Structures are given as structure tokens and as C-alpha cells.
Amino acid sequence: MQPEVRPFRHAATATWSYVVSDPRTRAAAIIDPVLDFDLYSGRCGGAAADEIAAVVRDRRLTVEWILETHAHADHLTAARRLQAGLGGHIAIGSGIRDVQRAFAALLDLEPEFVTDGRQFDRLLEDGENLALGSLRVQVITTPxxxxDSLSYLIGDAVFVGDSIFLPDSGTARCDFPGGDAGSLWASIQRLYGLPPATRVFVCHDYAPGGREPRCETTIAAERAGNIHVRDGTAAAEFIALRRSRDAGLDLPRLLYPAVQFNIRAGRPPPPAASGRSWFRLPCHGAGDPGP
Ligand SMILES: [Fe+2]
Incomplete structure (x- = not known):
């Protein structure tokens, strides 16, 4: 039995989220759901998450898992919001602890912020299997x-997060704290070792050249034609390409709020005395601090 995969496109962040379900038992996992967020006002919105919840309810699915492929830097996660309405356990890779440590230091987060991953219901290791009705979710670490990056293999479908994108779009950047182009190359080799007919579902598609946004390809198509890593690409060649591209990239627009929200498993920072929560943003290069 293969899983049913329902993609959801979040246009503002070019993100693909998924509801993956077992046709036999109607058990479901939600992968990488997006919370709407307006950077100018700091206001969160639930339209994208509500669309997912409506489909879950219409199809009478039981959400067992809300799975993050990693702590995203370009959108806020709707994991917590969806859990409140639908249940399920929020899981992420155990490497989240490294990400929490790195960003707690970088952002001078409050001393009470703990970096042992306890904000999540479950921390996942390579090779673990999660039950999803009569299916199983196999965890493949793809740093x-x-x-903290993971891929989830469910039947004939693999959800690769930010590692490979569609063949005409190459691979994900490796310049965030803890990122590493050599590790990504090794992770991609693992993915390319899956059966060639495996369906590949990506986390982002920026639709180059004005084509329609898409979310799905196969391992065979990636190995034949990924513009950054295909069969025969040497590690050194990929690493040099990835590093030179990363050197020219801007930071994601939502980097600071997204990271602060996502390493807390979809919760806002603790409220100030006013009762309001605030995101931190660095102030570089403005000279000496004032009195
Ligand atoms: Fe990402």
C-alpha cells in the first residue's frame, strides 16, 4: 500500500507542505506546514494552516504526526497551531539541539531558553521508524x-525538505549556522541510493523561467538531470559550486522571526511585561550604542 500525498502550496514563501495519509486506516502526517506571517506588522495568520485542517477534516483523517524536515529559515511553522486543532505529535531531527544552541548564542536569546529540544514532542534519529497506520515513516538524516535536516521515506514517497529541489533548480543553500556543502553532497548520495522510481517531494519550488510551480519528481529524474548534482558529479565540483552560489545569496526575508519561532516548535518568544511577544533583530554597523 502506498501513501496518498496531498500537496499544499504557500505562494508567499514558495513552500510546499503535505498531508500524507494511509488509505487503509486514514492515519495522516502533516509535513512542513506554514503559518502566514506579515513582516511589517508582526501579525501571524492561519489561512494556509486552515486550508490543511479543512482537508484533514473533510477526508476524516486522523493526524498522528506533524513532521518538520528542519527548523526553517524562510517561513514560520504552523505545527503548533495545527496540533491545537487536530492533535498529533510534533517531531524534528535531534540535530535541532545544535540549531537551538547556535541561534541562542547568535540572537542572545533569553537565558531560560533551553537547547535540549524539549519544545518538540519527539526528536528523531537516523534509521528510526514511525508508525503511520499500516504504513511506516522511515527517518533518513540528510544534513x-x-x-537538523531530515528526509522522510513513506512507502514509495520521500519528502526531502531542503536538500535537492526539482532537477532544474538544483540544491538548497548551505551557509546557515551548521550548514555544510560536503555534508549535503553526502546526504544527496544517500537519497540517490533510493529506488529510481521513488517519488520525490520537495519543500520549495521557485519556478525558474516562469514555469508552473511543481512539487514532485523522481530519484531517477534527479540523478539524470539535477543541475547541481547528477550521476557523475564529483563531490569537489559540487562543493565548489555550492559555496560560490551561497556567497552571493541574500538572507531570507523572514530569517530572524522564522528561526526564533521554529526552534520553539511553533511558539512565540516569552511575553514581555506588557504581555506582548517580540522577535529580536540585530542592529549592525550603526556605531557605538547610545546611553
Ligand atoms: Fe530551509
Whole structure:
């Protein structure tokens, strides 16, 4: 039995989220759900998450898992919001602890912020299997973009997060704290070792050249034609390409709020005395601090 995969496109962040379900038992996992967020006002919105919840309810699915492929830097996660309405356990790779440590230091987070991953319901290791009705979710660690990056193999479908994108779009950046192009190359080799007919579902598609956004390809198509790593690409060649591209990239627009929200498993920072929560943003290069 193969899983049913329902993709959801979040246009503002070019993110693909998924509801993956077992046709036999109607058990479901939600992968990488997005919370709407307006950077100018700091206001969160649930339209994208509500669309997912509506499909889950219409199809009478039981959400067992809400799975993050990594702590995202370009959108806020709707994991917590969806859990409140639908249940399920929020899981992420155990490498989240490294990501929490790195960003707690970088952002001068509050001393009470703990970096042992306890904000999540479950921390996952390479090779673990999660039950999803009569299916199983196999955890494959695929670090490189971040140190907590995972792929989830469910039947004939693999959800690769930010590692490979569609063949015409190459691979994910590796310049965040804990990122490493050599690790990504090794992770991609693992993915390319899956059966060639395996369906590949990506986390982002930026639709180059004005083509329609897409979310799905196969391992065979990636190995034949990925513009950054295909069969025969040497590690050194990929690493040099990835590093030179990363050197020219801007930071993601939502980097600071996204990281602060996502390493807390989809919760806002603790409220200030006013009762309001705030995101931190660095102030570089403005000279000496004032009195
Ligand atoms: Fe990412």
C-alpha cells in the first residue's frame, strides 16, 4: 500500500507542505506546514494552516504526526497551531539541539531558553521508524542545508525538505549556522541510493523561467538531470559550486522571526511585561550604542 500525498502550496514563501495519509486506516502526517506571517506588522495568520485542517477534516483523517524536515529559515511553522486543532505529535531531527544552541548564542536569546529540544514532542534519529497506520515513516538524516535536516521515506514517497529541489533548480543553500556543502553532497548520495522510481517531494519550488510551480519528481529524474548534482558529479565540483552560489545569496526575508519561532516548535518568544511577544533583530554597523 502506498501513501496518498496531498500537496499544499504557500505562494508567499514558495513552500510546499503535505498531508500524507494511509488509505487503509486514514492515519495522516502533516509535513512542513506554514503559518502566514506579515513582516511589517508582526501579525501571524492561519489561512494556509486552515486550508490543511479543512482537508484533514473533510477526508476524516486522523493526524498522528506533524513532521518538520528542519527548523526553517524562510517561513514560520504552523505545527503548533495545527496540533491545537487536530492533535498529533510534533517531531524534528535531534540535530535541532545544535540549531537551538547556535541561534541562542547568535540572537542572545533569553537565558531560560533551553537547547535540549524539549519544545518538540519527539526528536528523531537516523534509521528510526514511525508508525503511520499500516504504513511506516522511515527517518533518513540528510544534513547539509542545516544540521537538523531530515528526509522522510513513506512507502514509495520521500519528502526531502531542503536538500535537492526539482532537477532544474538544483540544491538548497548551505551557509546557515551548521550548514555544510560536503555534508549535503553526502546526504544527496544517500537519497540517490533510493529506488529510481521513488517519488520525490520537495519543500520549495521557485519556478525558474516562469514555469508552473511543481512539487514532485523522481530519484531517477534527479540523478539524470539535477543541475547541481547528477550521476557523475564529483563531490569537489559540487562543493565548489555550492559555496560560490551561497556567497552571493541574500538572507531570507523572514530569517530572524522564522528561526526564533521554529526552534520553539511553533511558539512565540516569552511575553514581555506588557504581555506582548517580540522577535529580536540585530542592529549592525550603526556605531557605538547610545546611553
Ligand atoms: Fe530551509
Amino acid at each position: 547539509g542545508h542545516t544540521s
